[in-house]
Amino acid sequence: MASEEEVPTMNTSDYDRQKELKLFDVTKAGVKGLVDQGVTKIPRIFITPSDGLVTRPFSDDVHLGTPVIDLNGIDIDVNRRNLVVEKIRNASEAWGFFQLLNHGIPLSVMDDMIEAVRGFNEQPNEVKAQYYTREMNKKVVFNSNFDLYEAPATNWRDTFHAVMAPDYLDPEELPVTCRKIFPEYSKLVKELGTRLLELISEGLGLNPNHLKDMDCAEGLSIAGHYYPACPEPELTLGAGKHSDNVFITVLLQDQIGGLQFLHENQWVNVLPIHGSLVINIGDFLQASLS
Numbered sequence: 001m002a003s004e005e006e007v008p009t010m011n012t013s014d015y016d017r018q019k020e021l022k023l024f025d026v027t028k029a030g031v032k033g034l035v036d037q038g039v040t041k042i043p044r045i046f047i048t049p050s051d052g053l054v055t056r057p058f059s060d061d062v063h064l065g066t067p068v069i070d071l072n073g074i075d076i077d078v079n080r081r082n083l084v085v086e087k088i089r090n091a092s093e094a095w096g097f098f099q100l101l102n103h104g105i106p107l108s109v110m111d112d113m114i115e116a117v118r119g120f121n122e123q124p125n126e127v128k129a130q131y132y133t134r135e136m137n138k139k140v141v142f143n144s145n146f147d148l149y150e151a152p153a154t155n156w157r158d159t160f161h162a163v164m165a166p167d168y169l170d171p172e173e174l175p176v177t178c179r180k181i182f183p184e185y186s187k188l189v190k191e192l193g194t195r196l197l198e199l200i201s202e203g204l205g206l207n208p209n210h211l212k213d214m215d216c217a218e219g220l221s222i223a224g225h226y227y228p229a230c231p232e233p234e235l236t237l238g239a240g241k242h243s244d245n246v247f248i249t250v251l252l253q254d255q256i257g258g259l260q261f262l263h264e265n266q267w268v269n270v271l272p273i274h275g276s277l278v279i280n281i282g283d284f285l286q287a288s289l290s
Contacts, residue, residue: 020045021148028132029125030144030158035228036125045154046236066261066270066278067091072102074199088196089203092281097261097268099276104195105188107275112181113252117224119177120160131160131175139163140173156236158226165190165220182222189250190220196248196279216285227258249280 020043027033034043069088074081091098120128120142131142141161145154162174164186171179197211204210211217227238238258253259259270259278270278 015044017045018149021154024144024154025134025148028129030121030128030132030142031156032121032158032226032228033125040231042156042230042232042236046156048153048235048237048240066268067095067098068101068273068276069098070101071104071195085199085203088199092200092203092285095261095263096281097263097270098279099270099273100279101273101276103192103277105185105192105277109181109185109188110252110275110277113185113224114254116178116181117160117226120175120224121158121226121228123175123177127175139167139169151240153236153240155239156227156230156233157238158228160224160226161221163219163221166218178224186220186222190217192250192277193217193220193248200285244280244282246282248285249282251278251280253278 024034024043024045029036067087067090069084069091071084074084088098128142131140133141134143134146134148135141136146139162142159144158145151146159146161148154160175160178162169162178162182164182169183171183174182194212194217197216198208201208201210201212207213225239230236241262251259253270253272253276257269257272260267261270261280262268
């Protein structure tokens with residue numbers, strides 16, 4: 001978060017934010033387009049205002065780590081499964097986040113997904129612009145900041161979004177870079193999501209199919225975020241503070257890191273573990289666990 005000292009004093013009397021947003025939007029080039037132009041100062045729409053909230057650890061001696069859960073052996077060892085069920089329940093209720101190991105999605109598939117998103121965003125703009133739209137009811141969407149015209153500050157990122165389920169998405173509707181790997185990854189994530197819903201149901205003392213029978217495993221979408229190098233990273237964010245309403249979010253995390261979540265008024269860094277997935281329990285499901 002940019003601090004008050006880092007945000008320069010600005011004259012707001014002649015600043016038309018909506019006009020600047022529109023000028024940025026009509027390029028259909030996103031943040032990557034600005035980087036390609038060689039900008040050395042970020043446009044004002046990207047400067048993140050300080051909200052004055054103190055969310056750093058209470059003590060420099062406090063070191064919090066995201067819960068890490070290993071699914072290995074849960075299908076052959078009842079005691080192991082019960083232990084994992086309890087760990088998932090505790091992590092979901094108390095943290096809302098945990099990292100998952102031995103989740104069943106091959107590392108090669110995860111790497112191919114990251115490369116597909118990177119490959120799409122690093123294509124010439126005339127190729128990406130074909131998918132650029134603010135019509136969020138479309139199944140395939142590319143844009144920068146879905147809430148561009150409503151958010152108080154614009155995030156330094158571009159996003160490619162595809163709705164993969166419950167309705168079938170013809171792979172031909174996807175960009176070439178994503179056409180093969182998106183369906184493969186979606187199938188594996190759907191299987192993992194169903195498995196997690198079973199374990200969570202068990203943790204709640206319910207039939208393993210309880211959440212699945214409520215259609216919690218029906219919808220699936222992929223949002224591939226791309227964060228170009230920023231000339232003034234101290235003034236902006238790749239993703240501002242927010243909460244997610246979706247039931248379960250499976251996050252692919254590159255080995256660079258940068259993801260944080262708020263736990264007991266402290267920002268916790270999610271350190272990358274090679275081959276792991278970050279699971280975010282959405283607001284709706286966490287509310288039912290609490």
